[in-house]
Amino acid sequence: GAHGWAPRGAPRARRAPVLAAFTSEVPRVAPAAEGLPWKSSLDPAATLTYMPFLEEMVAVMEGLGMERVEVPARLESAESAHREARISSMHWRGDLFRKVRLTYFDGGADVQVFNSLWYPDPSLDLPLLGVDLLSLARGKRVLSVVDFQPLSQEPEYLERHVDWLKPLRDQFPALHGSLSGKIYDSTQFFSPQMLFGRHADESHVQSSVLPAFRAYLEAYVAHAAASPRDASEETVARVLRRHAEYDDFSASRDPAHGLFVSYFGEAFAEAFVHDFLFDKSERRKDLKPVHTFGKEGGKGEEHR
Secondary structure (H helix, E strand, C coil), X not given: CCCCCCCCCCXXXXXXXXXXXXXXXXXXXXXXXXXXXXXXXXXXXXXXXXXXHHHHHXXXXXXXXXXXXXXXXXXXXXXXXXCCCEEEEEXXXXXXXXXXXXXXXXXXXXXXXXXXXXXXXXXCCCCEEEEEEEEECCCCEEEEEEXXXXXXXXXXXXXXXXXXXXXXXXXXHHHECCCCCCCCCCCCCCCCCCEEEEECCCHXXXXXXXXHHHXXXXXXXXXXXXXXXXXXXXXHHHHHHHHHHHHHHHHCCCCCHHHHHHHHCHHHHXXXXXXXXXXXXXXXCCCXXXXXXXXXXXXXXXXX
């Protein structure tokens, strides 16, 4: 699609309901009736590939005594008005984490996506935990990213927060792929211990991705709990500034932006990226997102 990584072979828009004749424009977005976690896909023949990941993450947060924060209705859920697809999100917070967001995108066999980002409390100068799991094109393009996303590339920072993950990462050789610059155009917020996999089917999801996800999530929570806290005004301001820089950088380069546009329309995509996914980012009229995830019409090298 012209808007980024809309999967190949996506169903054509369904005919607009009769009501559309009386309105100037069919709304792109309808509220999704059912909140997360979902039990089945909109497509009865498809599987919610990553729902077990979301459920495990929720169980970890409940175990930590974290609380769920209400997401504004306009951002919490949406259903595509022209394709079998829906998206829904959750927002949590707790003593160690100022914001944890989870988003699930169910587009039947063409798109299954689970995305989560953990922002530590600003008294903790820690990496963010980033999880990006995608199964596209009927499970023929499967991307897995789990990382302690560093807010600094200083050796001392990486040594304290990231280097110790190496023995853990070594247990998951199926996730030792190298990140293509065509997908994410900078390594600024990625660590040397990132788990990254690019596969041509879903066979690794249960055998490698789920145990690796579980191990990194447990390690991250334990690291946050064991880290010294500094609630001084100076540290809190510095950490929040880093979070804002991360949000700004990410919002302008979010590879999923084109997917949101093609399924749910520009208005939802813009609000979702800036007001929920990266809510400390600034909207800039002059800055168009760089959609690099599988643009159709390109050489498609980024998926090999």
